[in-house]
C-alpha cells in the first residue's frame with residue numbers, strides 16, 4: 001500500500017542489517033533487492049512481516065534468488081512510473097501521536113501547524129488525483145516544498161521521508177476565516193478566531209478531509225437548534241466530536257472495544273449509549289438512546305477542540321444533499337446556515353463522509369463505510385478483474401474489481417439526488433483510472449428504474465443484473481471467504497424481487513452464482529406505497545387489514561380519524577396498494593402501533609427508535625406461524641403485529657413489548673433456518689440486510705442461531721445495509737461468469 005511508510009521502513013531495516021540493494025514500487029507492489037550475509041537477508045524477510053509499519057498490510061510475500069551485482073549501500077529507487085500503477089491507494093488517516101506532540105511543542109517549527117502530517121498519518125485518498133501516489137499527483141502539487149521540508153522528505157531516517165503531503169507553516173496550505181458573505185474576517189489567526197466564534201454560539205463551516213462539516217458548540221441549545229433548523233434536519237441525531245476519550249466517556253458508556261474503535265486510525269463516528277444528561281444540549285439527539293461520537297482526526301480539529309470540548313460536527317449539506325467539497329460549493333450551498341467559513345487552499349479531490357460504526361456482540365458493525373476505510377480493497381477469493389459494480393439506489397457506493405480484490409468506494413448516498421448521481425459517475429471514473437482498470441462488465445440491481453441500473457446500462461458494456469437480496473447474501477459470503485452453499489438471510493426494507501413485488505425478508509439457499517427462495521414474510525399491503533414508509537401507521541393498517549378487515553381503522557389510536565378512514569378505503573378498493581415482504585416494514589408497523597414513531601423524518605427512523613425503546617432483557621416471544629406454500633415457507637407478520645396490539649391494549653409496557661418483538665423476529669429467523677437445514681443439511685448462515693444494523697436483533701439472532709448449532713457469519717468489512725450491495729453484485733457477476741462456479 002502506498003503512503004504508509006513501507007519503503008522507508010525497508011530502507012532502515014536494510015541499513016540496520018548491513019545489506020546493499022534497493023527498494024522500489026512496481027506495478028504489483030514493492031520489490032526489494034537485498035544482498036549481504038545470508039542470515040541477514042533471511043532476517044530482513046522475516047522482519048518485513050513482523051515489524052511492518054502499523055498501516056501497512058502485506059498480502060503476499062515471495063522471495064527468490066537473484067544474481068548479485070555491484071551495488072553499494074541501500075537506496076530507495078524512485079517510483080517506477082513506467083509500470084501500470086498497481087499498488088493500493090491508502091485511505092485517509094487520523095493525525096498520529098508523534099505529529100500531535102510536535103504540534104503542541106512551542107519550540108517545534110510546526111507548532112500549531114494546521115496541516116501537520118507524516119508517513120504515518122494525514123490525508124491520502126481524498127487528495128490523490130491519480131496513482132502512483134507522488135506529490136505531483138495530489139492536490140499538494142501547487143505547494144512548493146521549502147528547503148527544510150525537502151530535507152525531511154529526502155532523509156531516510158526522518159519520519160517524513162517520502163511523506164507526499166509534507167509541509168510546514170512556511171510552505172503549506174493556508175487557512176482562512178470568511179464571514180457569512182464570503183469576506184475574510186478576524187485577527188489573522190483563523191483557528192483561534194473560529195474557536196472563539198464557536199464558543200460564542202456561532203455556526204462555522206469547517207473544511208475537513210472529505211468535505212465540509214457544519215460545526216457548533218454541542219452544549220449550546222440555541223446554536224444546535226439553529227443549526228438543525230437551517231440545515232433542514234428534523235429529528236435525526238447529530239454527530240459530536242469530543243475532545244478526548246475522557247471527554248467522550250463523561251457523556252457515554254464506552255467499553256474497551258468501543259474505545260478501540262474511537263481511537264482507531266480510521267476515526268469513525270461510534271454509536272455509544274448515552275450516560276445521564278446535562279452536558280450536551282438535548283437538541284443534539286433528542287429521540288436517541290445513543291450519541292454518535294468521534295474524536296478529532298485532523299490538526300484543525302485538534303486545535304478547535306482545545307477551546308470547545310464538544311462540537312457538533314455534522315456533514316456540510318442541507319437535507320440529504322451530498323456533503324460540500326469545494327470552497328465554492330460550501331459558500332454557495334451553506335450560505336444561510338453557516339455564520340463563518342474556516343477553509344483553506346488545499347483541494348479535496350474526492351468527497352468522503354465520516355464513517356459510522358457500532359460495536360455489537362463482540363464485533364464492529366459498519367453502518368457507513370467511507371472516510372478512513374475507503375478505498376481499502378476486500379479480498380474476495382475469485383477473479384473479479386474488470387467488473388464495475390454500480391450498487392443500489394439508496395446508500396449507494398460502487399465497487400471496482402482488480403485481480404481478486406474488490407475496491408469498494410466511499411459512501412456516495414441517495415441517487416434520487418442529482419448531485420449524488422454525478423458523484424457516482426465521477427467516482428467510477430476516478431477509481432477505474434486510479435487502479436488502471438478498463439471495465440469489461442457492469443453489474444447492477446435488477447430494479448429497472450434505479451439510477452445505478454441506468455448508469456450501468458449507459459456504459460456500453462455487458463450488464464449483469466443481480467437480485468438485491470442475493471447481492472446482500474453474496475457480499476456476506478465474500479467477506480467471510482465462503483465459497484459453497486449457505487443459508488442466506490437478508491432482512492431489509494426493500495429490494496426488487498423476481499416476481500415484481502418488493503422483497504426484504506429473504507431466507508435463501510444460495511451460493512455466489514445463484515439462489516433459491518426458501519422463505520419470507522407473507523406479503524403485506526402497503527397503502528399508498530412510499531407514503532406507508534413515511535407514515536408507518538398506514539403500514540400497520542395495511543399489514544393488519546387482511547386479519548381485521550375495516551375494523552383495522554381503530555387499531556392505531558393516535559392516527560388521525562379521517563386519515564385512517566381514507567387508508568381503509570384505499571385498502572378496500574385495492575388501488576395504489578403495492579405488496580411488500582420487507583422486514584423493515586414489519587418493524588415500522590410495530591413502531592407505529594406502540595406510538596414509538598409515527599412519522600419517519602429519515603430512512604429507518606421507526607425501526608431505529610423501536611430498538612431504542614426496547615428492553616434488551618425482556619423475555620418471551622409471540623406465537624410464530626409458518627405456512628408452507630408451493631414449497632416455500634411464509635411467516636405471518638400480521639399475527640405478530642396482532643399480538644403486539646393485544647399486549648399494548650392489556651397495558652404491558654412498551655419496552656417489554658418492543659423487546660419481545662425483537663425476540664420474535666430472531667426466533668422466526670431461527671425457525672426458518674432450522675427448516676432450511678432440515679431440507680439441505682447446511683449449517684452456515686449468512687446474515688445481511690439493513691435490519692442487522694439493529695444491535696438487539698443482531699445480538700439475539702447470533703446468540704440463538706449459535707445455541708442451536710449454526711455457524712453464523714456477519715458483516716465486518718462492509719455494512720449490512722445497502723452499502724454492501726456493490727460488493728455482492730460484483731461477486732455474483734463474477735461467479736456466474738466462471739464455468740467452474742457451483743450452481744444451486
Ligand code: ZN
Nearest residue numbers: 096099118121
Ligand atoms: Zn503523523
Ligand code: ZN
Nearest residue numbers: 146149168171
Ligand atoms: Zn516547509
Ligand code: FE
Nearest residue numbers: 492495690722
Ligand atoms: Fe437492502
